[in-house]
Amino acid sequence: MIKKLNIFTIAVSFVLMALVIALGYFYLEGWKNQRTVNNDTQSKQMLLTLLDYAESQATHQAEEVASQMADGFDSFSDETLKYKIRLIEKANPMFSYAFFAFPDGRVLKSDGYIHGFNAKKSQREYYVRGFGHAESGFVTQPYKNASGGTSVGIVAAVQKSNKISALLVIIIDPLSLMPETGNTFVMSQPNGDVYLADGAVKAWIGKNIFEIKPDFKQISVGDKPFMHQSPDGEWFSVTKNTLENGNIFWNLTNQEEAVHLSDAILYSILLISVFYMSANAIVLFIALRRELRHMPQTVSVIHDMSQGDFSAKAIPSSANELDIINEAVDTLQNEISKIVRVSEQSMDELAQNQRNITEIVQRNLQHCDQELSAVEQVATAATELSSTAADVAMNASHAEEATSGAMDVITASSETLKRSEDITQQVRTSMLESTGTVNELRIHSEKISQVIEVINSISEQTNLLALNAAIEAARAGSYGRGFAVVADEVRALAAKTQQSTVDIQNIIQQLQAQSRKADESMQQNSGLMEEANAISDELSAAFQSIAEKIATVSEINTLVATASEEQSSVTQDISKQIEDISHIVHINQEDTTKTSQFNNDISQLTQQLANELSFFRMKQG
Template sequence: MTIKAKLILLVVLAGAATVGTSLFGIYAELKGHELAEKNHELRIMPIDHVGTSVQLLNQMTTQSLLALQHDPQGRTAAMHAHGIDQHMDIIRDNLAALEDVNAKIAAIKHRQTESNEAQQALFATQEELVNVAFVPLIEKLEEGNFVGAQALLILTLTEVLPSFEQAASHYEGILRGNMEEELERTSERVEQDVLISIGITLLNVLIIIAIAAWIIHGVTRGLKAADRFATNFAEGNLNEPVTLDSRDEIAEIITHMNTARESLRDTLKRIGEASEQLASAAEETSAVSEQTDRGVARQMQEIEQVAAAMNEMTATVEDVARNASDASSSAQAANDSAKHGQTILGNAVNAVGILSDEIRQSSDTIDSLKAESEEIGKVLDVIGAIADQTNLLALNAAIEAARAGEHGRGFAVVAEEVRALASRTQGSTEEIHGMIDRLQSRSNAAVAAMQRAHNQVDHSTQAMSETEAALGEIANGVNGINDLNFQIASAAEQQSAVAEEVNRNVQTIAQISEESAQGATQTKTASAELARLAEELQARLAGFKL
């Protein structure tokens, strides 16, 4: 059993003993309280009730005597400032109270026959006293028969009242005797309970002491085993294990300590083997350190050459970056010129487009003029036909006038004038028709010229558009060149920065090489110290019994 379980058992038993003792004490106290309540209920309370009954009857007797003093025939009636009803009310109230007290006494049932008989005797004498003395007395007083009431009080009440007082005294004496006997029994029970509680407490203490001694014995055995282990460990003896035939926590600790001893023993063995290997490795490390020292020296020479080459490469990269920057500036200027030329060509293309539109409008106007001249020619043809008809009519009129002789002379003159006018009209019409023919011929020539000019303008516009596109491509190409130059410059700057970083790294490597050389020297020294420590470690391990 583990120490924890033992301690839990000890605590549980101690707690159970404490609880058991407390419960027994509580039981004994409750039992005593119960007995006291019974004693109070069965003996003390009846004694009190009997006393109350006697007191009520005595008070009724007193009030009866006071009521008799209210006799009008007597000399004492004038001495009372109150009426007889006051005394009668008190008597009646006492009778009612007496009935309540009798009910309480009757509710008490005694175990002893003597007590019950005394109780019944009390009730009998009390009933006789009330029925024979006080009830008739009250009736006579109510009737005003003071003489009869006084005779009844003197003869009957004085005779029955002592019997009641004797019965009450006898019943009270029996109750007091029973109470004393019960008190003695209660005292004996309390003493018995105290002895039982002491016995239970002593038994619990003995059990707890036995369990505590058992626990202490187990712990002491475990501590002695641990002391043997510590003594062996202090002496360097790791061969002898320590055993403990128990199942508590100390046994587990001893088991773990034995496991640790075995682990330490194996570790020390491995340390011994490792120390031998360490001594051999220290010698090899010393030789390697010498080779490292020589290699670091060669490395420093090569690093110096690399540093010189990096300086030259840095200067070359700076030249490339500078030339790339100049080329980028020139490409930017060419790009600006190409964009300016492209803008001028765009403006020229727009102007030629406007000229083409105006030529097209002029050609349309000439076409309209040609059509209108043709309409005029048609009108002139109509006018010519009219002139021919007029001339023919004038000729006919002249012939008719010649036939008329003298009568037609005036008509012949008019006809001649008409014919002359028709001839001039025909001539003018022919001249106008010639002019219109010439106008149409020239209009056709102008339309053809306009068409050729329009075609030439279209060719020029197309050529300018192609030129503008070519300039755009040139600008784009220049932009590409400019971007490439910028990338070349950026790459050159980055390469320059990288070269400087490499140069710094080379210098750092050179510094590290120097430190490595110093470290190689220190390693050599440390290897010698390590070999010495390995020998010392082997010497110390020899002090353990493995």
């Protein structure tokens, strides 16, 4: 146990130490970053202020010189101007040389005009800004001079009444603008060409900063300081700033003090944490060994109790929380002894009650068997009664269906008979109309016979006329030959007409004979239709009587079917209730059987519990 507590304590100490170191690290990183930013800001502000001051001083001095020469400048000879240039060059050691640039682009130095060069045509910066934009008192962009170094120009306008006569350009070394401050900085053009540097990086002048330090390409304006370590191991913070003229100001601030101070504090926190953890572990180990010196005796007593030995054993006092545990163990021994004695008495009473329950359960099982047998007999009788009632109801229902079918057939037959009567009446009417039509046909046939007789008489007369015409034609000789031919044709036509008349007369006679027969047949059919109507009336009365009888039988069948269905429903309800009772009896029988089984299980558990209680060994009181 002591080992586990020590391990736990050491683990917790490690976690706390790691947490303290992590918090210290993050705090120191924040402090270091803030101090880096502050140092960079102070250095940058100081350098930029000095640069602005130096440039303003230089431009102010140039403007004073230009202002002094403004009066009468146009009347000065070239020799006078060259003399003044030499005076300007000697006036300040930082001035490399000076010259005048005129509006026409000519450039005058101390040794004369520069031949083959025109500032206007070359569009030099000082010319464009001075004459084109009318600026004065400004510093030009740095450029490489003839010796390979870097120079800048201080430009001031020589003007009077807003008329620029010339530009005074003083060439200086950019490094001369900045006094010695001990700070490290770099000024470069946007492409990285360095034209001004001081401190440890003065050797970078004339080189490209991105070639010297490629990692500076990832620095942007406004970024937090970029930490950079020099080859000799010193730490610098680097920031990128854009000047008003578009060039880049690189501020390199020495952060060696902040880095070393942060590391020293972090190492101190680590050493203090290790010392505290070690001391805490040692003190805890000694304290635990002293406080838990009687723990083995307590463990021994509890082990004996686990083996069933509850004999009282004295444990020395530890003067700490272990005494509470020892008192609890002693109380536990006494309480368990009481519980075991009471449990043994309860077990004896429980065993006797179990035997009584077993006898009662056996009697209940016998009664359940008898009840189940009686219920099954009643259920069988109720089922048979229900089946008989259902058969009666079914037969009555079938009889009702048959009666309804017969009633439907009789109704349909009555309707069919009625339709037959209607059709017979229509046939009788039609036959009467046909009889009239046949009579009219016979009358018209007789009229046709009279017309035929007239036609026949006309044919005979025509034949006689044709014969007379033929005789007259024969008398006429050759002159009547054509007329004879016509007479022959007329006679032949009259013969055919007479023959057709005879044929029509024969047909008319046959038609009249058939008309008389049809009239007689119609008269007979009319009599038969009268008899059929009488028979139909008798059948209709018979069907009406049958329908009334069948309706009476249907009502009786309906009453029988309804009563049988009610009896069957009641019988089924009785059968259902009996089945429910039978089911309940079955459940009671099963529950009683289960109760008996559970009682047996309880008896076994009681015996098992008695065996388990025998495990406890106690002093007999």
